[in-house]
Amino acid sequence: xxxxxxxxxxxxxxxxxxxxxxxxxxxxxxxEIDTITSLFDRMCNQNGTVERYFKNEGQINDRxxxxxxxxxxxxxxxxxxxxxxxIVGNGGVKTTRTYQEDPKLHAHVKDLINLxxxxxxxxxxxxxxxxxxxxxxxxxxxxxx
Amino acid sequence: MKSKKLQELAxxxxxxxxxxxxxxxxxxxELEQIRERNGWSQKELAEAIGKSRSDVSVYxxxxxxxxxxxxxxxxxxxGERLLYTLSDVKKREISKxxxxxxxxxxxxxxxxxxxxxxxxxxxxxxxxxGFQSKNFHISNSGYGLSDIVDCEMMN
Numbered sequence: 001x002x003x004x005x006x007x008x009x010x011x012x013x014x015x016x017x018x019x020x021x022x023x024x025x026x027x028x029x030x031x032e033i034d035t036i037t038s039l040f041d042r043m044c045n046q047n048g049t050v051e052r053y054f055k056n057e058g059q060i061n062d063r064x065x066x067x068x069x070x071x072x073x074x075x076x077x078x079x080x081x082x083x084x085x086x087i088v089g090n091g092g093v094k095t096t097r098t099y100q101e102d103p104k105l106h107a108h109v110k111d112l113i114n115l116x117x118x119x120x121x122x123x124x125x126x127x128x129x130x131x132x133x134x135x136x137x138x139x140x141x142x143x144x145x
Numbered sequence: 146m147k148s149k150k151l152q153e154l155a156x157x158x159x160x161x162x163x164x165x166x167x168x169x170x171x172x173x174x175e176l177e178q179i180r181e182r183n184g185w186s187q188k189e190l191a192e193a194i195g196k197s198r199s200d201v202s203v204y205x206x207x208x209x210x211x212x213x214x215x216x217x218x219x220x221x222x223x224g225e226r227l228l229y230t231l232s233d234v235k236k237r238e239i240s241k242x243x244x245x246x247x248x249x250x251x252x253x254x255x256x257x258x259x260x261x262x263x264x265x266x267x268x269x270x271x272x273x274x275g276f277q278s279k280n281f282h283i284s285n286s287g288y289g290l291s292d293i294v295d296c297e298m299m300n
Contacts, residue, residue, distance in 0.1 A: 006148070018150045026154070034158040035208055037151065038166035042207060047174055052205040070208050 002048040003133040004040055006088045007115065016090040016111075020076060023092065032074040036067060048083040057099065057109060064112045066091070066099075075099070077108050079116050084133045087115070170207035172216060175227040177205055194222045 006017035014022065026033055043049045051065075057077060058064025067076045076091040090108040099105040119138075122128035128137040180190045191201045203209050204219075216228050229237075 015148070018148060021150050021154060026157075030159070031162060033154055034162035035166060037155045037158055038163045039170070039207060040151070041155070041163070042166060042170045047170070050177075052173065052177060052202075053207055070203060070206055 001046060001133075002043050002084045002086060004044060004049070004086045004088055005135060009111075016108075017088045020088075020090045020092070024074065029072075029074055029093075032069040032072050035069045036074075036076060039067065043086065049080055049086040050083050051080065054078070054080055058113050058116070062113055062116045064109060064116055068094075075105065077105075077112050079112050079119070081119075081130055081135075085130050085135060087112075089115075165210075166208060169209055169211060172211055172227050173205050173207045173209070175225075176219070179223055179225055194219055 006015045008015040012019065021033070024033060039053060043053065054065035054067055056064075057066040057075075063079045063081060065078055065080045067078060068074065073093045073095060074091070075094045077089045079087040079089070081087065089112045092102075092105055092108070094102065094105060096102045096105075099109055119128055122137065128135065130136070176190070180187070183189075183193075185193065187201045187205070188198050191198045194201075196204075204211075220227050
């Protein structure tokens with residue numbers, strides 16, 4: 001039904017999703033992490049990356065969303081391309097009222113807003129295309145699930 | 146390339162959390178399909194069930210802890226089922242088998258009518274793949290096939 005991808009910035013040791021999952025203490029956020037991985041399973045095997053799973057978190061007209069666990073603080077930011085393709089970025093624990101008040105979270109969201117702009121630019125030139133669950137034209141985007 | 150980290154986390158995940166998400170998201174997907182079938186926005190779905198738009202957003206997130214009472218409430222408001230218990234499924238299966246049996250009975254009767262000239266009463270044993278063999282008494286006056294509906298499916 002869907003494939004989930006992540007990005008790996010050239011200067012970083014690991015991909016954004018691995019960085020997110022490494023940075024969150026599993027013992028402390030076990031329920032949230034288990035919920036996120038279970039939702040990934042539902043998206044990939046059942047329903048696709050449909051909008052109802054996400055909260056719109058970026059700016060108007062972009063495709064940046066947050067996957068959050070209901071009533072909990074953990075946020076995982078992503079670009080929801082369509083119902084078949086999701087690009088997961090980084091995230092963290094949101095302790096401020098808005099993500100903009102937290103420099104780390106704000107930086108993660110801004111990375112995705114910029115990537116979304118870049119993708120739209122390449123999509124416009126037909127250099128990046130989405131065929132079903134597949135992304136064509138961007139070898140640096142990694143399939144994670 | 147799949148993420149080893151994600152795989153590792155999925156492997157140590159508590160089964161009850163995955164089951165909870167499967168159940169909650171199953172109800173959410175039913176709700177979403179009702180919304181789409183009716184061409185409703187989330188706001189219109191909220192109005193149909195007498196809840197707020199933010200309640201609907203939570204219901205559709207795939208992680209809401211619905212109570213049986215809340216599911217019953219939503220079903221009564223929408224006039225559609227959102228959740229089937231195992232006993233519901235078993236009843237539906239029996240009902241479906243009964244229909245199949247009626248179809249089977251009709252097919253056998255038709256076949257007998259077509260291929261056998263039943264001059265005298267006789268006993269016939271009918272075996273069909275997937276069904277237990279059954280003896281039937283066939284005569285000019287009619288077929289004793291009505292009890293075929295009591296056949297049990299053999300798995």
